[in-house]
Amino acid sequence: MALRTLTRRSWLGLTGAAAVALLAAPGVHATETPRHGGTLIITTTPEPSLITNALSSAPTTAEVATKIFDGLLEYDMDLEPVPSLATSWEVSDDGKAVTFHLREGVRWHDGKPFTSADVQFSLLRVVKEYHPRGPGNLGPITAIDTPDEHTAVVRLAHPYPPMMRELSSLEAPIVPRHVYEGTDYRNNPAVNEPVGTGPFRFVSWEKGNYIELARNEDYWREGRPYLDKLIFRFIADSATRAAAIESGEVHVATFGTINPVEMRRLEGLDNVEIAAGGYEALAPMMLLELNNKQPPLDDKRVRQAIAYALDREFIVDNIWYGFGKPAVGPISSVHEGAGLYTEEGVRRYDVEDRIERANALLDEAGHPRGSDGMRFTIIHDPAPFGEDWRRMGEYIKQALKRVGIGVEIRNRDYPTYVRQVHNEYDFNMTSSWYVGMADPTLGVQRQYWSKNINADVAFNNTARYSNPEADRLWEAAQVEMDPAKRATLFHDLQRILTEDSPNIWLMEMGLVAVQNSKVEDLITSPLGVRGGLYDTWLDQ
């Protein structure tokens, strides 16, 4: 029985079903009235090292912190901004000033009032300077004026339309100025006992075990949140996490905590379901990053050959069990609705004769097969994110062997991996993923922009790809106010990048969570479980 769900055809079917579910607005099935009360237990991994996401982009940090902090804005399922701490906003005609009108009567968890000074401080002094994506995302902000306690005017160096898509609690949380100002932010005790304005307040953190949050009785959304308590539980072993979901001890498991194959099995149980959607604002992309500055991968033809040699469908179906779809280029098809995504004129690597093409390119590049059938050997560092990434490495090793490329797999612990691959560029090929975010300027550009080659900052343009024409297009898209012209710029970029193949795009990831059926309205925003969860309730 269980086996049948694992045949390839049914996975594709499931993927299709998930796609349909995406189109329907989440939450519509909840016809019952939400009920107050209860404790929701979420398991995630690894345990974060801090829980203030203004200072870190670590995924689990954000999962916890987004319940404690609010952003100026939130986003609906079409990624359009909706009010949060800001109730309304206007953009000036020249596009260089955005005025936010702030919600009145909002209080921090410690009782102090929230004001425009907090906004100024958070965006300018904390997020822009300390969040790893801050300097890039909020770079154009030159100043924030605070004419009164409930108005904040953001001054920009140039028109910057993408900014309006990155002011959620995930990317730009608003933190309390009175707690942080004048301190060393990273060593402020509040980093691990955060004070926010969000739906839940911090209660305790039992290291190695759980983080407990409780309902913010004073939350500005009337009658929210529904849950009394929210607990993040840390369980070291993935099989145990799956078992905890199955037994109902844990209600929600975020993506990556349970192996995809177990997610498919759990999905078949009566009390467990897959929470469809909830990652659209992230547009996550899985890829192989190649060392463009080092032979043999400094040769475009070799990179293209590797891109041809890999069967993306096999990867999606057999390693990720259908939680994703084969990727075509650097920009996720999530952006198709906004017109930013194209398949026209891009080089496709999923063609029928891809193996022949790969072999031909390798011959042409001057790498004939030796007497043992092999051309050369490269090292592959699987991302140290778990078993599935290692499985993918094993697949890649076998797939490349068929075109005569030997692959030696190197498994490293996380810190060693970051240092070797991302700081010292001592690598050939590594697997990784990035969040494309709600707009390519925010999440994709940094991976390919030559000005973002920086050995000090991990997880950026690690491939060290540098193409002046691509740079020009990225920079133009940053300031372009006309949506149609902007879309054309991105289309051109997709053509250039698929041709140069600096990285190999494998899969648009579906970062779905697993949930107990009694959890209602878990996914109500494109941030999914990284949202505030103030609408979520338990049907007991």
Added chain:
Amino acid sequence: MSDGRTRAWRRFLRNPGAMLGALILAGVVALAAAAPFLYPEGPFEMVGRPYAPPLSEFLLGSDMLGRDIAAGIAHGARISLLVGCVATLVIVLLGTLIGSLAGYFGGRVDSALMRVTEFFQTIPSFIGAIVLVAILQPSLASVIGAIAIVSWAPLARLVRGEVISVRNREYVQSCVALGMGDARIILVQILPNVISTVVVAASLMVATAILFESGLSFLGLGDPNIMTWGFMIGAGRAAMRTAWWMVTIPGIAILLTVLAINLVGDGLNEALNPRLKQL
């Protein structure tokens, strides 16, 4: 001497447990030897449909990537035996060297060497092995080295005890009186008498080393380019409940091999040291 050997050999042959163990072990060795001929394409090759149950497309089924489990078991047997034997060899060399030096010379040499031995016995051995492998980075050599480093101490202690008891015998004392060199006395006069103890202990250590290796691989600390049984269990446990065979079959392989070696070791123990207590 040869008469004693014949008797020991007979005792071993009459021991049903030992014979069963020897039989299983012979099977494992044969499988390991035949692996390159049975599965020349190696254990990592994706040869068919993923998640094929045993006795369908493949004798022992396939794993999540469509790799033949039987190929993994056959090639894994090579690694298990290799790790078990090489690690044991290193342990025996280290343990015998240190144990015999300490036992033969006694006094300060003895107390210094025994301090070192005690140090290695106090370190929690599995945690020690994990740390060593992680620091040296996972590879076959680092796994074998780590196992040997954390496991030689008990053998050294055992050898020391035996050497002390032999050293005081008359014929050894007479060799000393005759002015025979220390190295020669140890090698020619003492060690042959200690060898049966070492053989028994070593045979059981092969089993322990195999278990150790499987534990390290299970925790993801094995060489990623080599297929081992522990690796198969670690990789398959995610799918354990949908595809029981991925975890169960390598588990049984470990169990049978370790069991066989233990049975042979017990048999040797009874045959060679009929009076010696169990270790």
Added chain:
Amino acid sequence: MWQARLSYLLRRFAHGLPIVLAIVVVNFFLVRLAPGDAATVLAGEAGAATAQYMEQIRTQFGLDQPLYVQFLSYMKNILVFDMGYSFRHGRTVASLIFERLWATLLLMGTAMAISTGLGVLLGALAARYDRKPLGFAIVLFAIVSYATPLFWVGLMLIIVFALNLGWFPTSGIATIGADTSGLGYVLDVAHHLVLPALTLSFFYMALYTRLMRASMLETLRMDFVTTARAKGVAEGRVVRRHVLRNAILPVLTMAGVQVSGMLGGSVIVESVFGWPGLGLLAFESLAARDLNLLLGIFFLSSLLVVATNALIDLAYTLVDPRIEFAARSKRNV
């Protein structure tokens, strides 16, 4: 008598001290010499490794000092149980370890009680019913258990007893969010303890069963047993009064030796069952290269081993008062 015992115990501890020191020294250098320090770890996790930030961290934690200076300050601090600061957790190592220690002690203590208790019982039964079906079954069970990998046992127990039968929880040390206290909490922890403790005791139980059986069989053949039997003492009484007491000694000795092995086993058991103890902490700190924490755990576990060995020696003298303290301690060198 008790003074003698106390002084013996103190001598045992004093003997263990250099070992503990040696462990601290070796670990310190071994771990420090490995590439990658706390600064790269923290920077990697925060996603930003600017040279300035790394420098700041290194200065803050004294990582820019020469190795010997770091070592001296480490040794100085360890005397007062100050084991430094865990970069990964943002807390002192001592507070983290002592928070986790009791979980490991509970797990190991229970496992040790189960394994020695059942091991002695099964071993005695196997000896009593030697060459009979029961004896054979026990021996077979022990031989198979002895050859079974620990992690495999854990996974199988989870499937059978936690998932299929639903008798026990799958993981953790207590029900989260239950807010129980007093007896309720104790029972809750006990409920969570069953499967991990059983898993950890499995291998050792097999070991002790074999040991107990062999030791029983040997003792049964001894002269004083034959004498007792000849005097017409009932068989049950012979076994209880004379044989068990003597046969149990090797098991006790072995149990002491196995403490360090059990600590290793607890890494696997704790990670399979999500039991928040030292073993799990060690594995996590290793993966995150949290060096201070790792050193602290090693320091403490070696203390634990030394202390248990001394205690077992003491227990040995309690079981068999004839043993001379001086002679024993000499033999142990």
